[in-house]
Amino acid sequence: MVNQLERTGAAQTGVVIPELDLARIERIRQDFPILARQVGDKALVYLDNAATSQKPEAVLQAMDDYYRRYNANVHRGVHRLSEEATAAYEQARLKVARFIHAPSDKQIIFTRGTTEGINLVANTWGRANLGPGNEVLITEMEHHSNIVPWQILRDQLGFTLRYIPLTESGELDLSQLDTLITPATKLVSFVHVSNVVGTVNPVQEIVAAARAVGAKVLVDGAQSVPHMPVDVQALDVDFFVFSSHKMCGPTGLGVLYGKRDLLEAMPPWQGGGDMIREVKMSGSKWNTLPYKFEAGTPAVAEAIGLGAAVDYLSGLDMEWIHDQEQALVRYAYERLSQIEGLHIVGPEQRAGLVAFTLNDVHPHDLSAILDQDGIAVRAGHHCAQPIHDRLGIVATARASFYFYNTPDEVDLLCAGLEKAAQIFAL
Numbered sequence: 001m002v003n004q005l006e007r008t009g010a011a012q013t014g015v016v017i018p019e020l021d022l023a024r025i026e027r028i029r030q031d032f033p034i035l036a037r038q039v040g041d042k043a044l045v046y047l048d049n050a051a052t053s054q055k056p057e058a059v060l061q062a063m064d065d066y067y068r069r070y071n072a073n074v075h076r077g078v079h080r081l082s083e084e085a086t087a088a089y090e091q092a093r094l095k096v097a098r099f100i101h102a103p104s105d106k107q108i109i110f111t112r113g114t115t116e117g118i119n120l121v122a123n124t125w126g127r128a129n130l131g132p133g134n135e136v137l138i139t140e141m142e143h144h145s146n147i148v149p150w151q152i153l154r155d156q157l158g159f160t161l162r163y164i165p166l167t168e169s170g171e172l173d174l175s176q177l178d179t180l181i182t183p184a185t186k187l188v189s190f191v192h193v194s195n196v197v198g199t200v201n202p203v204q205e206i207v208a209a210a211r212a213v214g215a216k217v218l219v220d221g222a223q224s225v226p227h228m229p230v231d232v233q234a235l236d237v238d239f240f241v242f243s244s245h246k247m248c249g250p251t252g253l254g255v256l257y258g259k260r261d262l263l264e265a266m267p268p269w270q271g272g273g274d275m276i277r278e279v280k281m282s283g284s285k286w287n288t289l290p291y292k293f294e295a296g297t298p299a300v301a302e303a304i305g306l307g308a309a310v311d312y313l314s315g316l317d318m319e320w321i322h323d324q325e326q327a328l329v330r331y332a333y334e335r336l337s338q339i340e341g342l343h344i345v346g347p348e349q350r351a352g353l354v355a356f357t358l359n360d361v362h363p364h365d366l367s368a369i370l371d372q373d374g375i376a377v378r379a380g381h382h383c384a385q386p387i388h389d390r391l392g393i394v395a396t397a398r399a400s401f402y403f404y405n406t407p408d409e410v411d412l413l414c415a416g417l418e419k420a421a422q423i424f425a426l
């Protein structure tokens with residue numbers, strides 16, 4: 001067995017990155033059981049965190065504890081287990097509200113993920129507010145989850161969908177914002193941090209332009225909330241969505257934050273249990289926020305798991321997480337740039353991920369070769385085909401980092417890529 005901690009030790013790589021607290025990272029790695037596993041005879045090097053993050057013991061235990069000790073449905077039973085489950089579920093909502101600085105936990109809607117959050121806004125706010133003559137502005141760097149729901153709705157309601165273009169370096173070209181945001185614009189919906197080029201978008205600048213014409217703003221925080229402090233009030237966004245599974249929490253759960261007046265005015269989306277106050281054969285009355293948007297039995301264990309994840313991340317400190325990842329991605333960018341034939345997409349100043357091509361080797365082949373060394377990266381279009389089209393490439397390989405990754409792992413990635421380049425040069 002390869003000893004993961006030995007392998008990831010600073011002494012072994014000889015790399016010294018002053019900002020990186022390797023001793024703390026090594027301790028943190030022990031919180032994640034999966035990081036000790038082998039892939040074949042190699043230690044796992046997990047660099048696919050933008051797809052999903054790994055889960056610490058605290059999250060696994062919180063979910064296990066719910067199922068073992070107080071598994072019950074929420075908001076319904078008047079018995080001890082149901083009361084405990086309800087309290088834990090609502091406590092998780094409060095933790096999430098505090099984590100993103102929402103003014104109230106009533107404005108935290110649990111969804112199935114970022115994708116469902118955007119679909120919820122499209123199908124409720126969108127249906128009530130969009131039509132012919134209106135425009136929705138998104139960008140060329142969106143994940144499919146922030147493109148397709150608007151295309152479906154556009155085809156049904158007849159509004160116009162426009163895109164903020166990219167610059168050659170993979171940033172939003174905001175020089176055209178004045179002509180793109182007009183009185184016809186009803187919504188600007190864009191990604192906070194790109195899952196392909198790693199660009200961190202200037203939310204406040206875009207919000208200011210949207211406000212000037214009275215447009216609403218939705219921000220996709222799937223790649224920001226797990227990696228940096230986020231304050232939805234300071235950003236002054238109308239809607240903000242993200243996924244639990246990318247921030248140490250379980251799959252199947254996400255969050256929609258919305259401004260209270262907007263959420264109050266929006267009709268419900270799905271109908272069923274829990275989202276109603278009263279049901280008569282002639283019609284129904286809706287429950288208050290946030291329950292109006294949570295039809296049916298919610299993901300109780302998952303919400304409790306996300307609450308534990310939020311505690312865990314807060315315990316590490318989001319500023320610290322951000323600084324560590326920045327130091328690591330700078331190192332990765334520098335090391336990867338030195339590999340002959342490797343082309344990184346996106347700007348140098350970026351969040352903790354690097355997507356790239358290597359000569360004309362297909363990213364799937366690259367990923368398969370790296371996998372032989374236990375290195376997990378993502379290959380393909382990362383659910384963002386338009387940005388790949390715009391950059392003139394079909395696919396990229398992507399290494400994405402989290403606070404538990406080490407420079408040693410970056411070195412292993414580079415060694416694996418150099419090996420791949422040699423194999424395909426033959």
Ligand SMILES: Cc1ncc(COP(=O)(O)O)c(C=O)c1O
Pocket residue numbers: 050051112113114115116143145191193194195220222223243254383
């Ligand atoms: C920027 C961005 N938006 C949205 C999503 C969709 O998230 P989910 O699949 O959890 O709904 C992702 C997932 O990769 C993403 O990176």
